Amino acid sequence: TLRILEACRQTGTKLVFASSSQATPDALNPYALQKYQCEQLIKMYGELYGVKYCIQRIYNVFGGGGHGAVEAFLAARKANKRLKINGGQQKRDFIFVDTVVDTLIQSINREGVFELGSGTSTSIQELADMISPRQVKLPLPDGEPLETLSPTATPTLSVKEYLGV
Secondary structure: OOHHHHHHHOOOOEEEEEOOOOOOOOOOOHHHHHHHHHHHHHHHHHHHHHOOEEEEEOEEEEEEOOHHHHHHHHHHHOOOOOEEEEEOOEOOOEEEEHHHHHHHHHHHHEEEEEEOOOOOOOOHHHHHHHOOOEEEEEEEOOOOOEEEOOOOOOOOOOOHHHHHH
């Protein structure tokens, strides 16, 4: 991030940074802490050197065959395996991958820090129940937040629409 910021400063280029909804000062895991620290560095470069930036705090992306709970559950169902549910009570704000890509492209015309989520949450257990009754319950991992929910709603394809339920 520092090298990219230096390049932006030297060339007068704006930075669009894909951050995480978990990027907070009280981060619960190393990934979230790293994203938070990058955001602080970006803001400092903005203040000290006038580097323009747009930070998008992205919530839980699904679709496109990527990673995450939705795709892992769909892969397990396709392989005729039981869905592994870590906890299940935690709630997530899911946002469709195409919405994320479109918003990141549009970010070239925005400045500041923005939350990129649907504004609604679905529990991991509800998600699993939509996909398959074949499940195995595992404990909630350490450092796992109980809920992520964007304070702003971005119109997006919902998990239910994606799954056709």
